[in-house]
Amino acid sequence: MQHPLQQALQQQQLLRVLRLQYTEEEPALDLSMLTQLEELVAAIQPGGTVLPPQLKRLRAWNWKPIQDLSALTQLQDLTATVEPGQSVLPPQLQSLRVTNSVDGHILAVLTQLQQLRRLRLKVCFEEPQLLLCLKQLPGLQHLHLAYCEVQHAAGTAAAWAQLPQLKALKVTWSDEEEEDLPDEEELAVIWAGALACTGLTRLWLSAQNHWIDPDSVAVCFGLARLTGLQELTIGSITSLVPGDAWALTALTALTYLSLSGVL
Numbered sequence: 141m142q143h144p145l146q147q148a149l150q151q152q153q154l155l156r157v158l159r160l161q162y163t164e165e166e167p168a169l170d171l172s173m174l175t176q177l178e179e180l181v182a183a184i185q186p187g188g189t190v191l192p193p194q195l196k197r198l199r200a201w202n203w204k205p206i207q208d209l210s211a212l213t214q215l216q217d218l219t220a221t222v223e224p225g226q227s228v229l230p231p232q233l234q235s236l237r238v239t240n241s242v243d244g245h246i247l248a249v250l251t252q253l254q255q256l257r258r259l260r261l262k263v264c265f266e267e268p269q270l271l272l273c274l275k276q277l278p279g280l281q282h283l284h285l286a287y288c289e290v291q292h293a294a295g296t297a298a299a300w301a302q303l304p305q306l307k308a309l310k311v312t313w314s315d316e317e318e319e320d321l322p323d324e325e326e327l328a329v330i331w332a333g334a335l336a337c338t339g340l341t342r343l344w345l346s347a348q349n350h351w352i353d354p355d356s357v358a359v360c361f362g363l364a365r366l367t368g369l370q371e372l373t374i375g376s377i378t379s380l381v382p383g384d385a386w387a388l389t390a391l392t393a394l395t396y397l398s399l400s401g402v403l
Contacts, residue, residue: 145169158182184220203240224249231255234279238262241288244270251276260284260308266295272302284308284342294326297333308342309334312375335362341393342371364390375400 149155155174160182168188171177177192183202184191191198191209197217200206205223209215215230219237222229224245229236234257238246241264250259256277263271263285274280283305287293293311300306311330334345343366359374364387372394388397 149174201239205240222246222249229253234258236260237284247273250274253277255279258282258284260286262286262288263292263296264289266292268296268299271296271299274303274305280305282307284310286310288312290326290330293333294329297329300333301336301338304339306337307340309337309340310342310344312344312346331359331362335365338366339368340366341368343369344373344375346375360384360387363387367391368393370394371396373398373400 145160149158149169149171150173153174153176155177157179158171158174158177158181160169160180168185168190169182170190171180172190172192174192175194177195179197180191180195181199181201182189184198184200184204184206186204186207191212193211194214195212196214198209198212198215198220200218200220203221205226206218206220206229207226208228209218209230210228212230213232215233217235218229218233219239220227221240222236222238222242223240227249229249229252231252232255233253234255236250236253236256236258237260239262241262244265244267246261247270250256251273254277257279259274259277259280259282261284265271271285274283283303285300285306285308287310290313300309311334330345334340334343343363361384363369363372367390369391370393372388372391373396375398385399388394
């Protein structure tokens with residue numbers, strides 16, 4: 141017997157956008173009859189969900205790696221879990237957001253996407269030369285890098301300024317355990333790397349390790365050189381030195397500002 145949702149969708153031949161919030165345990169759906177569908181947000185059942193070939197935008201929100209999408213010859217925008225050796229991405233992709241943390245093996249997949257313009261990654265490796273492999277993408281215009289481990293950010297920070305496509309940078313870490321926090325050298329490397337990226341438009345940064353230095357710090361002064369910033373979030377600051385926040389007046393393009401934990 142057909143799933144009720146499958147039966148209902150068969151009557152919706154004019155759908156252009158479909159967003160389904162169901163669990164991964166639900167039966168896989170055959171969406172091939174939706175010949176007008178251009179955008180889909182859903183959990184994709186590997187080997188089960190049948191996608192319409194004319195799909196242009198796909199957000200697969202489940203944690204299972206996306207598999208072979210080579211039949212989607214019109215797909216331009218993809219958000220998904222991507223695993224080398226399991227995922228096959230269509231070469232005409234222009235925008236890709238990889239939702240899982242990735243190691244260096246992901247680059248073998250990415251460098252095949254020669255039409256890619258926008259890329260968002262959660263970096264889980266320390267080798268800066270691997271990050272510089274992204275220079276092999278000639279059309280890349282907007283790069284968003286996110287880090288949740290200090291050693292990965294510090295290890296690749298030297299490469300950030302060599303990627304002019306880097307427009308958004310997010311470096312965060314847990315402060316629940318002292319061993320998760322950066323030491324002074326790692327923190328300095330991360331800050332120097334971020335401040336060298338003069339093309340940034342969005343920056344999220346944990347600014348201070350309060351286990352190491354609980355005193356006032358001057359963090360805003362260096363940020364004044366990033367005049368293109370539109371969004372700025374700085375967290376984990378115990379206090380600012382007097383007058384430091386005044387440097388933010390140089391950031392005239394800001395539309396969003398969050399100074400979390402500032403005293």
